[in-house]
Amino acid sequence: xxxxxxxxxxxxxxxxxxxxxxxxxxxxxxxxxxxxxxxxxxxxxxxxxxxxxxxxxxxxxxxxxxxxxxxxxxxxxxxxxxxxxxxxxxxxxxxxxxxxxxxxxxxxxxxxxxxxxxxxxxxxxxxxxxxxxxxxxxxxxxxxxxxxxxxxxxxxxxxxxxxxxxxxxxxxxxxxxxxxxxxxxxxxxxxxxxxxxxxxxxxxxxxxxxxxxxxxxxxxxxxxxxxxxxxxxxxxxxxxxxxxxxxxxxxxxxxxxxxxxxxxxxxxxxxxxxxxxxxxxxxxxxxxxxxxxxxxxxxxxxxxx
Amino acid sequence: xxxxxxxxxxxxxxxxxxxxxxxxxxxxxxxxxxxxxxxxxxxxxxxxxxxxxxxxxxxxxxxxxxxxxxxxxxxxxxxxxxxxxxxxxxxxxxxxxxxxxxxxxxxxxxxxxxxxxxxxxxxxxxxxxxxxxxxxxxxxxxxxxxxxxxxxxxxxxxxxxxxxxxxxxxxxxxxxxxxxxxxxxxxxxxxxxxxxxxxxxxxxxxxxxxxxxxxxxxxxxxxxxxxxxxxxxxxxxxxxxxxxxxxxxxxxxxxxxxxxxxxxxxxxxxxxxxxxxxxxxxxxxxxxxxxxxxxxxxxxxxxxxxxxxxxxxxxxxxxxxxxxxxxxxxxxxxxxxxxxxxxxxxxxxxxxxxxxxxxxxxxxxxxxxxxxxxxxxxxxxxxxxxxxxxxxxxxxxxxxxxxxxxxxxxxxxxxxxxxxxxxxxxxxxxxxxxxxxxxxxxxxxxxxxxxxxxxxxxxxxxxxxxxxxxxxxxxxxxxxxxxxxxxxxxxxxxxxxxxxxxxxxxxxxxxxxxxxxxxxxxxxxxxxxxxxxxx
Numbered sequence: 135x136x137x138x139x140x141x142x143x144x145x146x147x148x149x150x151x152x153x154x155x156x157x158x159x160x161x162x163x164x165x166x167x168x169x170x171x172x173x174x175x176x177x178x179x180x181x182x183x184x185x186x187x188x189x190x191x192x193x194x195x196x197x198x199x200x201x202x203x204x205x206x207x208x209x210x211x212x213x214x215x216x217x218x219x220x221x222x223x224x225x226x227x228x229x230x231x232x233x234x235x236x237x238x239x240x241x242x243x244x245x246x247x248x249x250x251x252x253x254x255x256x257x258x259x260x261x262x263x264x265x266x267x268x269x270x271x272x273x274x275x276x277x278x279x280x281x282x283x284x285x286x287x288x289x290x291x292x293x294x295x296x297x298x299x300x301x302x303x304x305x306x307x308x309x310x311x312x313x314x315x316x317x318x319x320x321x322x323x324x325x326x327x328x329x330x331x332x333x334x335x336x337x338x339x340x341x342x343x344x345x346x347x348x349x350x351x352x353x354x355x356x357x358x359x360x361x362x363x364x365x366x367x368x369x370x371x372x373x374x375x376x377x378x379x380x381x382x383x384x385x386x387x388x389x390x391x392x393x394x395x396x397x398x399x400x401x402x403x404x405x406x407x408x409x410x411x412x413x414x415x416x417x418x419x420x421x422x423x424x425x426x427x428x429x430x431x432x433x434x435x436x437x438x439x
Numbered sequence: 440x441x442x443x444x445x446x447x448x449x450x451x452x453x454x455x456x457x458x459x460x461x462x463x464x465x466x467x468x469x470x471x472x473x474x475x476x477x478x479x480x481x482x483x484x485x486x487x488x489x490x491x492x493x494x495x496x497x498x499x500x501x502x503x504x505x506x507x508x509x510x511x512x513x514x515x516x517x518x519x520x521x522x523x524x525x526x527x528x529x530x531x532x533x534x535x536x537x538x539x540x541x542x543x544x545x546x547x548x549x550x551x552x553x554x555x556x557x558x559x560x561x562x563x564x565x566x567x568x569x570x571x572x573x574x575x576x577x578x579x580x581x582x583x584x585x586x587x588x589x590x591x592x593x594x595x596x597x598x599x600x601x602x603x604x605x606x607x608x609x610x611x612x613x614x615x616x617x618x619x620x621x622x623x624x625x626x627x628x629x630x631x632x633x634x635x636x637x638x639x640x641x642x643x644x645x646x647x648x649x650x651x652x653x654x655x656x657x658x659x660x661x662x663x664x665x666x667x668x669x670x671x672x673x674x675x676x677x678x679x680x681x682x683x684x685x686x687x688x689x690x691x692x693x694x695x696x697x698x699x700x701x702x703x704x705x706x707x708x709x710x711x712x713x714x715x716x717x718x719x720x721x722x723x724x725x726x727x728x729x730x731x732x733x734x735x736x737x738x739x740x741x742x743x744x745x746x747x748x749x750x751x752x753x754x755x756x757x758x759x760x761x762x763x764x765x766x767x768x769x770x771x772x773x774x775x776x777x778x779x780x781x782x783x784x785x786x787x788x789x790x791x792x793x794x795x796x797x798x799x800x801x802x803x804x805x806x807x808x809x810x811x812x813x814x815x816x817x818x819x820x821x822x823x824x825x826x827x828x829x830x831x832x833x834x835x836x837x838x839x840x841x842x843x844x845x846x847x848x849x850x851x852x853x854x855x856x857x858x859x860x861x862x863x864x865x866x867x868x869x870x871x872x873x874x875x876x877x878x879x880x881x882x883x884x885x886x887x888x889x890x891x892x893x894x895x896x897x898x899x900x901x902x903x904x905x906x907x908x909x910x911x912x913x914x915x916x917x918x919x920x921x922x923x924x925x926x927x928x929x930x931x932x933x934x935x936x937x938x939x940x941x942x943x944x945x946x947x948x949x950x951x952x953x954x955x956x957x958x959x960x961x962x963x964x965x966x967x968x969x970x971x972x973x974x
Binding site for chain 2: 163164167168170171174175177178179181182184185188243244246247249250254256259262268269271272273274275276277278279280281282283284290291292305306308309310311312313316340341342343345366369370372373377388391392395403406407410413414417418421422425
């Protein structure tokens with residue numbers, strides 16, 4: 135592998151004196167990489183450090199937010215949990231509920247579909263795969279008006295499934311459960327040798343037994359990836375959630391935390407930052423924990439900005 | 440992973456002739472199946488009954504058909520694929536396919552504030568809302584009584600008769616009325632009279648009760664403000680069914696059906712409540728001809744492309760540069776660098792937008808206050824700087840993904856080509872440009888396309904960071920320099936300022952559909968990604 139791909143950038147390196155020779159070689163080979171790493175590290179970490187510092191800052195306003203980690207107090211976290219108008223704890227639970235059910239449903243529905251696409255041959259199979267690929271090009275949020283009207287129609291008939299309900303929101307999210315997820319899983323299912331199925335069938339296993347006891351166990355990595363990605367998507371989704379969940383008690387973190395900013399941004403900044411830290415921390419920890427799997431899943435085709 | 444499919448396909452489903460010798464399902468499986476199907480059917484029956492009660496006949500028919508179809512799929516012997524596909528496809532059909540079709544339909548209507556139901560509903564709503572108390576009308580003594588959840592007025596006529604009625608149900612005689620000491624009826628059999636405290640607590644519900652005096656609405660309706668005295672109100676606007684017009688009883692103005700979903704006078708005065716009608720291509724025409732919308736819309740479309748393309752290039756460029764930088768066989772701390780680079784990707788995107796909006800705040804933000812020593816740089820309020828800021832933040836969010844992808848792709852490049860090129864005396868830059876980059880592009884092209892499509896509709900970053908602002912000065916609508924098409928749709932449909940216009944918003948969404956569809960069709964043809972499907 136070439137180590138000096140970007141040499142033109144290094145004109146300023148001192149070269150002349152003999153003892154410095156060694157340094158120049160080191161810098162050309164590795165040193166500049168550390169420099170890039172440092173600069174990019176600051177760029178990547180800075181906003182995170184800033185929000186943590188704002189969360190721990192005692193005054194909690196945007197004005198005072200200059201100077202990182204000047205003083206550390208936990209007032210913002212206390213305030214975060216004490217405003218009945220903005221029930222942060224409830225939002226947190228709501229987000230977990232919506233995220234977990236959505237990701238479990240997505241994994242299950244996607245796995246069922248991927249199994250049939252991968253293991254069975256039927257009329258309309260190719261058409262089905264093609265339609266899924268085309269449909270995933272149309273993000274659900276484009277149809278937000280139609281979703282709103284559809285759910286308000288459902289509200290007239292079954293109120294707990296319609297506008298304002300988390301069940302309604304979850305159903306909307308599950309509408310996008312196939313699509314890219316089926317594709318990811320389909321590819322992975324294909325890597326499991328079919329001879330395993332056949333052997334099991336000869337032993338008298340039914341298709342449902344093969345699915346649950348053989349296939350699903352062998353494809354666990356991709357199930358984890360799809361589950362995690364759809365959890366992250368569902369918990370970070372704002373547009374549809376803000377339309378569907380109109381009562382503070384049912385809202386998710388994305389919708390709720392947004393209400394902290396806006397006109398009074400400079401006043402509630404500290405409390406918002408505390409909320410942001412608490413909201414982001416679990417996801418980030420999970421992410422780092424599962425980093426290796428995620429990278430391979432991403433390369434297989436999932437997207438985020 | 441795809442090649443396996445190219446081998447001649449052996450049917451994995453047992454052919455019909457080899458009938459299963461043993462029951463395909465175990466007892467537990469059979470029980471689970473019965474239980475699940477039973478639950479589904481119970482739910483279906485519940486929904487069907489609710490639909491029946493609400494008299495939604497079309498949906499009832501569709502829902503019945505779906506219920507029958509589901510049962511047929513799971514009760515018959517064959518058709519295994521359908522059994523696995525049905526649940527996901529059902530959600531997909533309702534919440535994605537139907538939504539797309541329905542958006543298309545709404546785009547051709549005037550659906551929105553003031554136009555959200557049928558003409559009949561609009562007529563009764565207008566008749567009911569424009570009520571005026573008749574001067575010198577007699578006072579009726581009333582008690583508010585409750586049966587189930589419905590509040591009724593128990594009315595004592597000025598001449599002593601006792602009748603009862605509620606919203607939509609004209610006054611009718613009542614049996615077994617219980618009279619108070621003043622001769623006012625205070626209770627009736629089967630009804631519970633509200634206490635004084637309850638009256639105070641239910642003010643709004645009580646003032647909303649409108650009891651027609653007779654079958655004919657023109658006789659007037661009874662309304663009460665305090666729950667003890669009611670007066671006769673009559674509609675100011677009277678509907679004439681034969682002529683299909685509303686007449687204002689005071690000014691004498693005549694409102695006729697203007698053909699555009701509302702009643703309108705000859706002078707162009709319009710009643711606020713209208714109904715939904717098809718308007719053909721009017722919404723699309725408006726998007727490109729309305730002076731309030733035309734100019735800004737073109738800017739928004741151009742910026743949407745610029746933003747999506749810019750985001751992909753910046754993220755990919757930076758990600759690739761970093762991947763090359765850290766792809767050194769023995770670089771110390773490589774793992775730490777990689778972990779740090781991934782962190783922005785793990786941070787929720789909507790929070791990132793909000794956090795950066797605080798940091799970039801012109802007066803109080805950290806960037807101006809501390810990094811630039813109290814400078815007054817309008818990061819989010821100057822049109823060009825706002826565009827720059829949006830791209831900067833999106834790069835912060837997006838480069839880790841490209842870094843991961845490029846690292847993966849780099850590591851899978853064949854080393855021997857590289858060696859051969861070096862033997863031939865190619866420079867590092869030459870090797871990168873002529874060998875590595877083309878190979879990388881082949882494997883990452885589909886990802887670049889889908890990233891482009893994603894950023895084309897990247898709602899969160901824009902909405903949380905600038906809210907689309909700063910606003911254009913040449914329009915009255917809430918459109919700004921960093922608005923993408925998707926944020927524009929959201930503002931038109933659910934915005935705070937002007938009224939909600941679902942028709943126009945859906946028309947804009949349809950325009951986006953078309954743009955995205957054309958782009959993806961063209962780019963898929965280019966990358967031949969569809970070939971993967973042709974197994």
